[in-house]
Amino acid sequence: MEKNVVVRLARRPRGLVTREDFDIREEPVPEPREGEFRVRAEYLSLDPAMRGWMNEGRSYVPPIGIGEVMRGYAVGHVDVSKHKDFKPGDAVVGLFGAQRYALSNGSGVTRADPGLAPLETWVGGLGMPGLTAYFGLLEVGQAREGDTVVVSAASGAVGQVVGQIARIMGCRAVGVVGGQEKRRVALEEFGFDACVDYKAGGLSDQLNETCPQGIDVDFENVGGEIFDAVLAQMNRFGRVAVCGLISGYAATEAPPGLQNTRSILVNRLRVRGFIVFDFTSRYGEALNQLTEWHAAGKLRFREDVRSGGLAQFPEVLNLLFTGGNTGKLVLKLDR
Numbered sequence: 001m002e003k004n005v006v007v008r009l010a011r012r013p014r015g016l017v018t019r020e021d022f023d024i025r026e027e028p029v030p031e032p033r034e035g036e037f038r039v040r041a042e043y044l045s046l047d048p049a050m051r052g053w054m055n056e057g058r059s060y061v062p063p064i065g066i067g068e069v070m071r072g073y074a075v076g077h078v079d080v081s082k083h084k085d086f087k088p089g090d091a092v093v094g095l096f097g098a099q100r101y102a103l104s105n106g107s108g109v110t111r112a113d114p115g116l117a118p119l120e121t122w123v124g125g126l127g128m129p130g131l132t133a134y135f136g137l138l139e140v141g142q143a144r145e146g147d148t149v150v151v152s153a154a155s156g157a158v159g160q161v162v163g164q165i166a167r168i169m170g171c172r173a174v175g176v177v178g179g180q181e182k183r184r185v186a187l188e189e190f191g192f193d194a195c196v197d198y199k200a201g202g203l204s205d206q207l208n209e210t211c212p213q214g215i216d217v218d219f220e221n222v223g224g225e226i227f228d229a230v231l232a233q234m235n236r237f238g239r240v241a242v243c244g245l246i247s248g249y250a251a252t253e254a255p256p257g258l259q260n261t262r263s264i265l266v267n268r269l270r271v272r273g274f275i276v277f278d279f280t281s282r283y284g285e286a287l288n289q290l291t292e293w294h295a296a297g298k299l300r301f302r303e304d305v306r307s308g309g310l311a312q313f314p315e316v317l318n319l320l321f322t323g324g325n326t327g328k329l330v331l332k333l334d335r
């Protein structure tokens with residue numbers, strides 16, 4: 001008889017996660033009750049937020065409890081249903097957790113359309129990261145035609161979509177990435193106008209060269225030194241959409257403070273943090289637009305699919321924090 005495979009949080013990690021932080025084990029496959037359905041998950045989304053959810057303390061959602069299933073988005077098919085709106089074979093996306101089989105009452109679940117894009121894209125460009133890029137750039141960053149938009153972690157899940165939407169809106173899109181191969185991907189696959197490699201050194205000079213008119217919108221995914229360098233070159237009345245601060249998520253010491261906050265004052269910057277959940281009521285509108293752009297060939301998505309199943313969860317998750325992924329990181333639940 002088939003077993004479920006479940007990743008449970010065993011203890012609160014420090015820094016990068018280790019195998020000992022999780023209890024990865026076989027359990028019985030759960031049976032749905034009336035009003036529920038069961039999903040057989042096929043791809044687990046690896047998101048930087050997962051690391052934050054493991055920490056104690058106040059955040060925008062409660063921390064995952066010790067012994068609880070690791071929270072995470074997944075996409076798969078309904079295999080058994082006692083829910084009137086979902087039938088076996090339906091492709092669905094939701095916070096099903098890091099497990100092979102999950103039960104759901106349908107709350108927060110959206111549908112994937114494998115006819116429009118492969119299943120894994122529905123946790124990437126046509127899923128939460130794509131929605132984050134859309135609302136972060138257009139609503140929070142208020143990007144307008146002619147703006148210079150800088151986005152960090154530009155070849156990643158969110159960054160790749162930000163750059164392409166910026167181009168669609170008539171902005172100049174400038175990426176910041178770690179490494180020459182990611183730079184190539186940003187320029188050649190996602191059509192960024194320019195892209196700088198912070199690992200090559202001289203980040204401020206590189207930004208100066210690639211943004212001769214200054215920076216109007218910073219889509220901030222990383223924080224730390226990269227954020228600081230971008231802040232210094234913002235234009236008057238520029239907007240900073242603080243989407244993520246990944247450079248600090250797995251840090252074991254408090255990151256050094258920003259040096260260039262004076263730019264906020266003298267340039268009258270509008271700095272606004274956001275969580276994609278703030279826009280839940282408008283997901284449908286955004287998804288229609290993203291799928292339309294994708295169908296028209298204006299929006300391309302790249303996933304970085306890892307195999308090995310849930311046994312590989314800790315190692316694969318860490319790739320996000322070591323820069324080991326290029327594109328949206330997903331784990332194929334093939335075992």
Ligand SMILES: NC(=O)c1ccc[n+]([C@@H]2O[C@H](COP(=O)([O-])OP(=O)(O)OC[C@H]3O[C@@H](n4cnc5c(N)ncnc54)[C@H](OP(=O)(O)O)[C@@H]3O)[C@@H](O)[C@H]2O)c1
Nearest residue numbers: 048132153156157158177178221244245246247275276323
């Ligand atoms: N606000 C929201 O609702 C929301 C929703 C989704 C995601 N986010 C945030 O968006 C950001 C990107 O997420 P994603 O899913 O698209 O991940 P991703 O960009 O696909 O992967 C993470 C990337 O971050 C970069 N990175 C990691 N540690 C770094 C460090 N110390 N210094 C510089 N760069 C580092 C690496 O790229 P390089 O090798 O190019 O440096 C890495 O590949 C994260 O901060 C995440 O928390 C926010």
